[in-house]
Amino acid sequence: MRKSVLVLGLVAAIFTSCGDKKKEEVKKEVETKVEEVKKEVAADPVDNIALGKQLFTDKTCTTCHQPDAKVIGPSIKDIVKVYDEQNGNLVKFLKGESPAIVDTDPGQVAIMKANLDGFVKDLSGDELAALAAYMRSVE
Ligand code: HEC
Numbered sequence: 001m002r003k004s005v006l007v008l009g010l011v012a013a014i015f016t017s018c019g020d021k022k023k024e025e026v027k028k029e030v031e032t033k034v035e036e037v038k039k040e041v042a043a044d045p046v047d048n049i050a051l052g053k054q055l056f057t058d059k060t061c062t063t064c065h066q067p068d069a070k071v072i073g074p075s076i077k078d079i080v081k082v083y084d085e086q087n088g089n090l091v092k093f094l095k096g097e098s099p100a101i102v103d104t105d106p107g108q109v110a111i112m113k114a115n116l117d118g119f120v121k122d123l124s125g126d127e128l129a130a131l132a133a134y135m136r137s138v139e
Pocket residue numbers: 056059060061062063064065072073074079090093094099100101102103104108109110111112113115120131
């Protein structure tokens with residue numbers, strides 16, 4: 001009798017632990033799905049471009065970068081053209097991980113570098129990707 005109670009207890013323990021594991025697995029699955037959906041939303045090209053456009057204005061990029069004309073910095077179109085031609089990575093440049101390739105005049109580079117060091121570094125990876133998506137969308 002004692003033995004069977006023990007066995008029953010053991011079986012019950014195993015079952016509960018299995019139940020817990022299932023719960024954990026389901027929780028993980030749900031979390032993974034949520035993450036996937038979040039990523040999809042972030043990767044939505046239209047939303048990204050709209051966000052990038054907003055940031056481009058809010059973060060004062062427009063002061064120095066016009067779509068077509070050189071103001072203080074090169075035009076957006078000129079930047080994108082060079083990045084396309086040279087297979088450059090805009091996000092990397094904005095993260096300060098790759099050097100300037102559009103205008104390498106030290107004085108000009110210093111102006112842009114001041115922005116990178118000043119406030120661009122506070123933008124998230126998603127925000128930088130949105131800025132790059134917007135710049136690439138300018139026609
Ligand atoms: C005060 C003026 C100024 C502001 C504001 C400014 N830039 Fe620039 N930017 C420049 C100048 C000048 C250059 C040319 C030097 C260079 O190419 O690095 C430049 C170059 C660039 C380049 C080309 C880099 C390369 O490879 O040569 C990118 C991309 C860029 N800016 C993006 C931005 C974005 C995005 C913002 C807003 C977050 C911004 N800039 C704000 C002046 C500015």
